[in-house]
Amino acid sequence: MSRRVPALAIALTALVIAAVPATAVASSPPREFVTHWVSFERHRLYVRDYPGRGPAFVLMHGFPDNLHLYDRLVPLLRGRRTITFDFLGCASRVGGGRLS
Numbered sequence: 749m750s751r752r753v754p755a756l757a758i759a760l761t762a763l764v765i766a767a768v769p770a771t772a773v774a775s776s777p778p779r780e781f782v783t784h785w786v787s788f789e790r791h792r793l794y795v796r797d798y799p800g801r802g803p804a805f806v807l808m809h810g811f812p813d814n815l816h817l818y819d820r821l822v823p824l825l826r827g828r829r830t831i832t833f834d835f836l837g838c839a840s841r842v843g844g845g846r847l848s
Contacts, residue, residue, distance in 0.1 A: 781798045795832070797829075
């Protein structure tokens with residue numbers, strides 16, 4: 749696979765997010781998701797799994813963001829399984845517990 753493919757995918761995702769007006773997302777009902785905690789060595793990853801059909805879109809944020817980067821994009825992917833997660837060290841407080 750060419751090194752340009754991941755860079756192109758990131759650029760296209762950023763363009764889609766930037767192009768989505770806030771009013772379009774505000775009028776969309778939020779999607780339901782299932783929360784998962786994935787253990788990795790001594791750490792836990794916070795994962796949101798939005799149900800849908802077809803292969804999953806796995807949305808990975810960069811540094812120093814967290815999974816909320818995709819809050820405006822996820823509603824537009826309704827009908828398609830979508831997974832977001834927080835990389836280690838990039839999470840905020842969720843559910844009253846601190847993520848590591």
